[in-house]
Structures are given as structure tokens and as C-alpha cells.
Amino acid sequence: MSILKGLSDRMERLGSLVQFAFKAARTLVSSRPDLREWIRQGYLLGNRSLGLVAVTAFIVGLVLTVQSRPTLAMFGAEGWLPSMVAISIIKEIGPVITALVCAGKIGSGIGAEVASMKVSEQIDAMDVSGINPHAYIVVPRMMAATLVVPVLVLLGDAASIVGSYVGMVMTAPIDPSLFITQAFENLEFSDLLPAVAKTVVFGLYIGLIGTHCGFESEPGPSGVAKATNRSVVTGIFGVFLIDLFFVNLTNLIFGS
Amino acid sequence: MSLPTENNDRPDQGPADTATLQMVDGTKGFGGEPVLRDMQLRLNQGETLVILGRSGSGKTVLLKCLVGLMKLDEGSVLIQGQDLGSADSKALNQIRKKLGFLFQGAAIYDSLSVRENLEFHIHRQLQIQDDAEVESLVMKVLQDVGLEEAIGKMPSELSGGMRKRLGLARALVSKPDLMLYDEPTTGLDPVTSQEISRLIRDTQSARGVASLVVTHDMRCAQTTADRIIVLRDGAACAEGTYAELESSSDADIKAFFS
Ligand SMILES: Nc1ncnc2c1ncn2[C@@H]1O[C@H](COP(=O)(O)OP(=O)(O)OP(=O)(O)O)[C@@H](O)[C@H]1O
Numbered sequence: 001m002s003i004l005k006g007l008s009d010r011m012e013r014l015g016s017l018v019q020f021a022f023k024a025a026r027t028l029v030s031s032r033p034d035l036r037e038w039i040r041q042g043y044l045l046g047n048r049s050l051g052l053v054a055v056t057a058f059i060v061g062l063v064l065t066v067q068s069r070p071t072l073a074m075f076g077a078e079g080w081l082p083s084m085v086a087i088s089i090i091k092e093i094g095p096v097i098t099a100l101v102c103a104g105k106i107g108s109g110i111g112a113e114v115a116s117m118k119v120s121e122q123i124d125a126m127d128v129s130g131i132n133p134h135a136y137i138v139v140p141r142m143m144a145a146t147l148v149v150p151v152l153v154l155l156g157d158a159a160s161i162v163g164s165y166v167g168m169v170m171t172a173p174i175d176p177s178l179f180i181t182q183a184f185e186n187l188e189f190s191d192l193l194p195a196v197a198k199t200v201v202f203g204l205y206i207g208l209i210g211t212h213c214g215f216e217s218e219p220g221p222s223g224v225a226k227a228t229n230r231s232v233v234t235g236i237f238g239v240f241l242i243d244l245f246f247v248n249l250t251n252l253i254f255g256s
Numbered sequence: 257m258s259l260p261t262e263n264n265d266r267p268d269q270g271p272a273d274t275a276t277l278q279m280v281d282g283t284k285g286f287g288g289e290p291v292l293r294d295m296q297l298r299l300n301q302g303e304t305l306v307i308l309g310r311s312g313s314g315k316t317v318l319l320k321c322l323v324g325l326m327k328l329d330e331g332s333v334l335i336q337g338q339d340l341g342s343a344d345s346k347a348l349n350q351i352r353k354k355l356g357f358l359f360q361g362a363a364i365y366d367s368l369s370v371r372e373n374l375e376f377h378i379h380r381q382l383q384i385q386d387d388a389e390v391e392s393l394v395m396k397v398l399q400d401v402g403l404e405e406a407i408g409k410m411p412s413e414l415s416g417g418m419r420k421r422l423g424l425a426r427a428l429v430s431k432p433d434l435m436l437y438d439e440p441t442t443g444l445d446p447v448t449s450q451e452i453s454r455l456i457r458d459t460q461s462a463r464g465v466a467s468l469v470v471t472h473d474m475r476c477a478q479t480t481a482d483r484i485i486v487l488r489d490g491a492a493c494a495e496g497t498y499a500e501l502e503s504s505s506d507a508d509i510k511a512f513f514s
Pocket residue numbers: 219286291309310311312313314315316317318360
């Protein structure tokens with residue numbers, strides 16, 4: 001019984017998310033883009049997340065390198081290490097790790113901010129005056145996240161590669177330019193394009209979920225807390241689903 | 257050939273076209289608990305109607321249903337003859353552009369300064385972009401509510417009463433045809449309260465704005481009301497002018513006036 005109720009609750013929320021997304025899309029195409037506000041929001045979001053993304057990505061690159069070395073060494077394939085690490089980072093680990101960090105940091109930020117606007121009736125105040133809150137609250141945050149997450153992923157990838165280099169140097173010194181050549185020699189355009197494309201979708205999704213959870217917030221401080229929590233949890237879960245979808249789509253288009 | 261007119265079936269309520277705002281058989285509840293029951297309300301052109309009721313009697317819910325922020329379970333709301341329930345979002349926004357609403361909690365935009373809170377509505381509700389014109393509107397309304405010194409402040413730097421006055425300024429700045437005030441004087445000192453009450457009165461008389469005022473403040477009711485409704489058990493239990501209700505024999509109503 002409670003499983004059924006949980007399921008119907010989720011379906012209801014999914015329905016309202018789809019409706020919400022349509023309204024945001026309609027607002028986006030029908031109104032003049034407020035680029036200054038997008039960039040302002042984007043700067044705020046990016047600035048808040050950059051440090052966390054850089055440190056996390058650096059550690060992941062370093063650890064991945066250190067952990068993979070013994071296995072490759074067993075097969076006498078240590079020369080493949082930079083290339084293998086670079087491909088894993090750029091195709092998969094970099095985008096997903098950064099998107100997860102953003103789902104936490106950006107998702108919670110947007111979720112809490114918009115939920116507190118909802119709870120203090122600021123969104124109602126716009127509604128009741130015939131001002132479309134989607135135009136001033138949803139679209140700028142959604143577009144900011146869409147623009148900023150890909151940039152953060154690229155910066156995160158760079159931090160991971162640096163981390164990987166540090167991991168290499170910890171065992172045996174290697175010339176940086178040789179490392180870079182080795183790292184990128186097996187990378188192809190068909191690796192890069194889908195990797196970047198999915199980061200755009202990650203960003204859009206994180207912005208959309210954050211604002212939607214905020215808009216649906218229940219009254220009171222506990223409503224804000226719940227909405228924040230929900231935007232993070234739904235955000236993280238969705239990042240994995242989108243990734244799964246994109247991996248299959250890429251394999252379908254470019255062959256596995 | 258004579259066509260029956262719509263107005264004939266409600267002779268007691270007068271012709272429908274003079275009502276700025278009307279609720280017919282409004283029913284609303286939360287989780288089985290009824291808040292409004294068959295509520296009837298009619299606000300005429302240029303009239304100020306005061307709603308009295310005890311805390312939790314559903315005054316805020318009533319106001320929110322009247323502007324479509326909450327949906328009635330049953331019944332209908334008409335603003336200038338337009339049914340809110342059947343209006344599409346474009347028509348609804350058109351209606352709402354001519355409407356001012358003071359929230360009980362003021363609903364100030366926390367990320368914007370006092371000036372920006374007002375400019376936001378002038379730009380978007382009135383569609384005025386000319387800087388000089390915007391500036392003069394902002395200054396005028398801030399003077400009206402006595403908030404000129406706070407023009408550059410952020411909402412976090414304002415007191416409760418100042419927030420309330422900013423909310424009031426923001427509702428008034430768009431020159432609405434219909435104003436709804438949810439407890440405009442609560443949390444203000446008696447002098448300011450009286451100033452705000454007079455401002456409500458003056459706004460109504462200067463531009464013929466129809467106003468609905470929810471309040472517990474009897475001096476405010478006395479200053480502003482053309483007519484008063486007392487809300488009890490989700491419906492209007494008494495109606496009349498201030499003087500009429502003051503001399504009522506009902507104990508509950510008397511309690512408001514003592
Ligand atoms: N969103 C909501 N969900 C559930 N119940 C609600 C909601 N809003 C109001 N209520 C209930 O409706 C009733 C009326 O509330 P309302 O806020 O209209 O009272 P009020 O007359 O404005 O009181 P006050 O003078 O204290 O502001 C209360 O019992 C309240 O619990």
C-alpha cells in the first residue's frame with residue numbers, strides 16, 4: 001500500500017516536473033533573453049563551486065593514476081597509463097564527478113534559495129501581479145547552470161589531468177610534455193563531443209530540478225529543508241540516469 | 257423581442273457589472289477541514305470593504321482564493337465580470353496587472369533593495385522604462401508610506417513595520433484598480449497605523465480604487481470601511497456599516513468593538 005502511494009507520489013512529481021519544464025521552455029523562447037542576469041547567476045554559481053570541483057577532480061585524477069599503475073605494470077603496459085587515465089577522465093569520470101559535485105553544491109543552493117522565495121510568498125507576489133515568475137526566477141538559474149556546468153567540467157578535467165601527472169611523478173619522474181603527448185594521443189573527436197554534450201544536459205537538469213523543488217516547497221522552514229534535500233537527491237539520481245542514457249546513445253551513434 | 261438579462265436572477269445583488277470583485281458560493285478546505293463554506297462576497301466599484309474575523313477564521317485563505325493564488329474547491333470568483341476559473345493564463349495576467357495585493361508577511365524580494373523592489377513592479381507591471389518617470393513614482397510612493405530614508409537599504413536591514421510599509425508601497429505603486437490588504441497595520445505603532453489607514457482611505461477616494469481590507473485594528477476599520485463583513489465558521493455572519501455593527505447585540509461581534 002505504502003509502496004503504491006510512494007510510486008504515485010513520484011509519478012505525480014514527475015508530471016509536475018514535465019509541466020514545469022514546458023512552462024520554462026515556453027518562457028525561454030517567448031521572452032527576450034536577459035543575458036546579464038544569466039551571466040550574473042552563472043558567475044555566482046560557478047564561483048561558488050569552482051574550488052570544490054577543482055579539488056575533487058584533482059584528487060580523482062591522482063588516485064586513479066596511483067591505483068591503476070600496479071595493474072598495468074603486471075602486463076608491462078605502464079606506458080599506457082597517461083592515455084588510459086585521460087580517456088577515462090574525459091569520457092566518463094570527469095563529467096560525472098563534476099556533475100555530482102554540482103548537483104550537491106549548485107542544486108542545494110538553487111533549491112534552498114527558490115524554496116525560501118516560495119515560502120516567504122515572493123513567488124506569489126509576482127504571480128498575483130501578473131509577472132511571470134518563470135521569467136525572473138527559473139529561466140536565469142536554469143540557463144546559468146546550463147552554461148556553467150560544462151565550463152566547470154572542462155576545468156575539472158584539467159584539474160584531474162594535473163592530478164594524474166602528480167600521481168605519475170610520485171613513482172617516477174616524467175617530462176610534462178611527454179606526459180601530455182601520451183595522455184592525448186589516443187583521444188578522438190568522437191570521445192570529446194558526447195562528453196561535452198552530456199555536460200550541457202547535466203547543467204540544464206540540475207538547474208531545472210533545483211528551481212522545481214523550490215517552487216514545490218511546502219510552507220515553513222521545514223519545507224525549505226525538505227526542498228533543498230530533495231533537489232540534491234533527485235539531482236544526483238538524475239545525473240546517473242542521464243549518463244546511462246548518453247552512454248547508450250553514444251554507442252549507438254559512434255559504435256562501441 | 258425581449259431577451260432575459262443575466263442580472264435578473266440575482267435582483268438582491270444588483271447588476272453584475274458594478275461589482276469589481278465577487279465570490280459566489282465559495283467553498284474551500286484543507287484535508288477535510290473546511291475553512292470557507294458557501295462564502296458570498298461582493299465588492300462594488302470604488303468601495304472599501306473591511307473583513308473582520310478571529311485569528312484562523314480563514315481571512316487570508318479568502319483573499320488568496322479571491323485572486324486565484326488558491327483554488328476554490330467549489331464556487332466561483334469574478335473579477336470585473338471575468339470568471340477566474342475559466343480565464344486562460346494570458347487573460348488572468350491582464351486582470352492581475354491591475355491588482356495590488358499586500359501580503360500578511362509583506363513578501364518582500366529579499367535579494368533586491370527597497371528601491372529595486374519597487375522598480376521591479378514598475379518595469380514589469382506598469383511597463384514603464386523611462387528612468388525619470390520611474391524615479392518620481394518611487395519617491396512619491398515612498399513618501400506616502402514614510403520610507404524615503406530607507407530607499408537604499410536591503411530588506412534584511414528593515415524592521416518588521418518597515419517591511420510592511422514597503423509591501424504596501426509595492427502594492428500601491430502599480431496604480432491598481434483593485435487593492436487587497438491583508439492586515440495592513442499589524443505590527444505598526446498607533447501613529448503610523450493611523451497614517452496607513454488614512455493612506456488607504458485616500459487611495460480609495462482619489463482614484464476610486466475598490467479595496468478589500470482584512471484587519472483586527474478597529475481604528476483602521478473605522479477609518480477605511482464603507483461596509484464591514486464579519487467572518488465566522490467560514491462564512492459572513494454579519495454585515496453592515498461600522499455604526500451598525502457597533503450597536504449589534506451579538507456577543508462575538510460586540511467583542512471586536514470593545
Ligand atoms: N496552505 C495551507 N494548508 C493547510 N491549511 C491551511 C493552509 N493555509 C491556511 N490553512 C488553514 O486555514 C485556516 C485559516 O487560515 P488563515 O491563514 O486564512 O487564517 P486568518 O484568518 O488569516 O488568521 P490570522 O488572523 O492569524 O492571519 C487555518 O486553520 C489554517 O490552519
